[in-house]
Amino acid sequence: MPDRLWAPWRMEYIRAPRDAGECIFCDNPAANDDAGKLLVYRGRHAFVMMNLYPYNNGHLLIAPYDHRSELDDLEAPVLQEMMELSTRAMNIMRREMNAGGFNFGANLGAAAGAGIEEHLHLHVVPRWIGDTNFMPVLGNTKVQVQGLRETRDLLAAAFEETSG
Numbered sequence: 001m002p003d004r005l006w007a008p009w010r011m012e013y014i015r016a017p018r019d020a021g022e023c024i025f026c027d028n029p030a031a032n033d034d035a036g037k038l039l040v041y042r043g044r045h046a047f048v049m050m051n052l053y054p055y056n057n058g059h060l061l062i063a064p065y066d067h068r069s070e071l072d073d074l075e076a077p078v079l080q081e082m083m084e085l086s087t088r089a090m091n092i093m094r095r096e097m098n099a100g101g102f103n104f105g106a107n108l109g110a111a112a113g114a115g116i117e118e119h120l121h122l123h124v125v126p127r128w129i130g131d132t133n134f135m136p137v138l139g140n141t142k143v144q145v146q147g148l149r150e151t152r153d154l155l156a157a158a159f160e161e162t163s164g
Contacts, residue, residue, distance in 0.1 A: 024052075025063040025119040038152050041085070041159035045078040048085055048159065050152045055125050058097055058151055060089050063121035071108070071120065082122060089124045092158040099126035 028037035029047055038050035040060065051059040062085050064078045071079065086104065093099040103125040107114040 023067060023119050024116065025061075025121060026065075026067050029065060034156070035149070035152065038148060040152055040156045043081050043085055045075075045081045046085055048089060048155075050148050050155075051123070052148070054148070055103070055123075056127065056131060058093055058099070058126040058155070060124040060155070061121045062086050062089070062124065063119060067119050069108075069118050069120055071106075074120075086122055086124055088159070088162060089155075090126075092155060092162065093124075093126045096154055096158050097126055098128070100129055101127045103127060 028039060028049060029042065031037050034040075034042070038052065040048040040050060045066075046062055046064045049061050049063070051061050062082050064074055064082065066074070066078065068074055074082075090099070090102050090104070093102075104123065106120060106122050108117070108120060110117050
């Protein structure tokens with residue numbers, strides 16, 4: 001039987017009502033409070049931020065500044081930068097967090113599980129051998145080994161170090 005990544009604690013977020021016109025991928029970068037809004041890095045066309053409801057410690061979201069729901073709607077430089085930021089994030093998490101692998105991709109559309117389908121974004125989830133345990137399944141509790149702000153600060157510093 002294949003291993004499964006269970007995240008029952010995310011149902012609260014998925015079922016929560018949303019304010020019309022609210023978009024964290026538009027609002028958070030516009031707030032100019034990177035640490036407070038958990039932004040890790042700002043690129044020219046896209047940015048990196050922490051997932052407030054992570055599957056795993058270090059779960060990052062890569063999003064374009066443009067509010068688009070389809071990959072087809074993005075210009076080539078935006079797509080290229082999003083892939084470069086994803087690759088860079090994985091390299092940084094291998095080095096800084098000893099990540100052994102990654103779940104990487106996008107949930108495009110509600111049917112695919114997109115929590116925010118109006119603004120496309122990529123997920124980069126670091127993984128380690130043995131990082132799943134009984135707590136989420138039996139206790140409906142996810143054990144995070146480091147706080148979001150501490151992880152954000154660690155990764156933001158590493159992105160700055162690797163900026164060219």
